[in-house]
Amino acid sequence: MELGEIMQKGVKVEGAMLNPATDVCQYTPEIGEEICVRLMGGETLKEISEDPRFPNRRTVARWLHRDAKFRENYISARQVAMEIMGEELIEIADDTSNDYMERERHDGSFETVVNHENINRSRLRVDARKWLMAKLAPSRFADAPKPDGSKENPLHTNAKVTAVDWDAIHAKVNKDQEPAPAEIPK
DSSP states (O other): OOHHHHHHHOOOOTEEEEEETTTOOOOOOHHHHHHHHHTTTTTHHHHHSSSSSSSSHHHHHHHHHHOEEEEEEEHHHHHHHHHHHHHHHHHHOOTTSSSSSEEOOOOOOOOEEOOOOHHHHHHHHHHHHHHHHHHSHHHHHSSSOOSSSSSSSSOOOOOOOHHHHHHHHHHTTTTSSSOOSSSSOO
16 A cells, blocks of 8 residues: 555554544554664664655654653664764774775776775765764764853963063063053953
């Protein structure tokens, strides 16, 4: 039975009742659990939603908003998926197969050359996963912010400048100019 027929008849599919009027599956714990299991297995929500037995992403978003238990399970599934993705980063980076290829020269002999396309593709795969991990779980996977002097990322120093130090610094920097101020500027 095609998805269109299912939608028209409102029949039950793998634990979810499709409503033909709204194109929305009714949530069941079984289908919610299967979504979470598939997420933990490395599938994306887009891939799961393309399976005619499962709801579209908009419906899953509604379920997440309305059902606290599903939301809790979904968040846990995403955390497991991030850990698995972290392991994939190492596998991709360590995989050197196809980093070199044989190329035939004009004289018919062969030479081994670097396959830059494969190396760049691997780099892209790693970077895409790192980006996604940092966005979905920033407290665990995002780079620490670099101090830039802003209110959110202030510059820190352990140096203490005293009036005596200020006078010495001012004298070195401004030789033969006006005397140093009486107080340290704030």
